[in-house]
Amino acid sequence: MRMIDDLKESTGVAVRMTSLAAAIAIASFVTISFLCAAAFVYVLQNYGLIEACLTGAAIFFGITLIGIVVYAVRRSQISQDAREAPKSALHTALTDPMVVAAGIQAARAIGVKRLVPLLAVGGLALGLFASRSSSQHEAPAE
Known part of the structure; x- marks a missing residue:
């Protein structure tokens, strides 16, 4: 909220x-x-x-x-x-107890065996997104 x-x-x-x-x-x-x-x-x-x-x-x-x-x-x-x-928004989202509780409920509902591949794909997407956004913010060296 x-x-x-x-x-x-x-x-x-x-x-x-x-x-x-x-x-x-x-x-x-x-x-x-x-x-x-x-x-x-x-x-x-x-x-x-x-x-x-x-x-x-x-x-x-x-x-x-x-x-x-x-x-x-x-x-x-x-x-x-x-x-x-982005650092402060990510920190706020991860330390919010409501977000953590929703994550635990999602893990229970989906199941750990099905959740591992989803987390792997999500982690890969997050890594690509983070590297892409950080490269856009860097000034080109001329």
Whole structure:
């Protein structure tokens, strides 16, 4: 039950954070648009049309660079969190008495002789999955 509650809570937090980020993005877009328009008009009145266009391009290029830096930092934080999360979720699942009790009941219902091949195949699948997910998280060496 704890894992389900954690999932519900994290989903709710993600939805609230996403809607907040969307509102901030819209407000920032409107603000930046007006600032760019003001800069364009100022440069147009003082220097000319070509210089005003180049100024607008430079402003948007600077905003793009800032966005790239923020995206890269956030992506590295998410990848670090993703590497740490499976360990804690697996530890929580294996130490939960309800999960252990369900495993014992399944072993009784299925029988030990039938359970050994199932566990072998499950262990093989888990090993392949773990090696596959760990190789995806590693950065390629260049």
